Amino acid sequence: MQKIETKKDYQNYVDKVSPNSPSMLNFIKAFCVGGFICVIGQGINDFWLLQGLEKTDASGATSITLIFIGIALTAFNIYSKIGKFSGAGSIVPITGFANSIASPAIEFKSEGLILGVGAKLFQVAGPVLVYGISTSILIGFIYYITTLGA
């Protein structure tokens, strides 16, 4: 074993001795769970269409239903277990967004409704909203410019 002299040497050594996350297994789990959530979403969508809703209304109702399920599973301490198993598979769908809002609400309830729940509600989801909305504005602007002559 060589003596470690510099921070760079140490970082390289740490990278060597630290185990990596099992990426391939995590990809497969994320794909399966994420896919399964989408299948459920499709089932819910079909259910609302059967109830006689228009296509766009059925999409909205499906999102609302999935958000409700995501929050309910968060409240019953189930979503964190799904998240631990599936990683991005349960973060990316809209249920993950619901979880990211509901979990700070539960955690910071003890600091009151204003400075706790109110101020911390978007602790995790805030960046997603900021950059999601910013990107949509940018893309919308590009779309507007490129279709001006059309």
Next chain:
Amino acid sequence: MATKKLGKQTVCFSTPPVISSTYSIVGPKEGEGPLGKYFDLVLEDEFWGEKTWEKTESKIVKECISGCLGQEPVSNEDVDFLLSGDLLNQCVSSSFGIRERSIPYLGLFGACSTFVESLALGSMLIDGEMADTIIGSTSSHFCSAEKQFRFPLELGTQRPPTSQWTVTGAGAALLKAGGNGPKITHATIGKIVDMGIKDANNMGAAMAPAAIDTLYQHFQDTGRTPEYYDYIFTGDLGKIGKKIVKELIKTQGYNLDSNYEDCGCLIFDGETQDTHSGGSGCACCATTFCGYIYNQLKSQKLKKVLLCATGALMSPTTAQQQESILGIAHTISIEI
């Protein structure tokens, strides 16, 4: 003239203070771990009847100090100073935990090295004839630490294999100027060691260089070798940090292969308890010492122990500002 200073960083106590009693409280997960039977009190749930994690942690501190005092015919008035610290901002668990006691109090922050810091300072106060009776204690709580340093508990995320699990619990030790019991003979105070690690999910790697630095300095200052001790324990390096210490200390000329363990590896069963690299937090070293190691010393299964608690000096703000994680380690030598 500092007559008790030995070498660069070590203090040698001329009348070594006695660890007269200890008390440990842990959460349910720690109670189910390999050291479960050694703890004085195992909680049934993480709330312990309180409404917030912070209140629970304060209650753990309060009851742990009561338990420690309850083991001896010692009252509040007999305690000269209480040295305590924890991980929460402004050390609130300690302050709120002891607010009903009228004991002169010094709040400490050395992150997870605080337990040994409190015993080292307490020993200096006693050996310097400034106190006869001192309590040193520290606490941490998995849920309050997650809330402060990471994400809300209910957020569905994965933890990398290098991450560690903050121990829920507290440990308190009563130091006395005389009497029977294990004695603190030396204390080696560590320097801040920054090896540039920025990954807050790999605290073991961030703190290991500090442990190596302090252990090396302890051996240099005292002229001892690792073989002098029956066992050497580090505080909360976990599996990765322990491996780094074992490998890299060899390049400094010391071998720890036969008598070294880390409290973070002892307190949980990594295979069945899903704690990844192992335990961490102020309470990791404190409860393992006050529960398991102190028991081994009292029963004379271990007679000479070196306890090296390691801490990561950082805050969520410094981590977000891309600062590296500073490591620190303090060591005490305990002999029976």
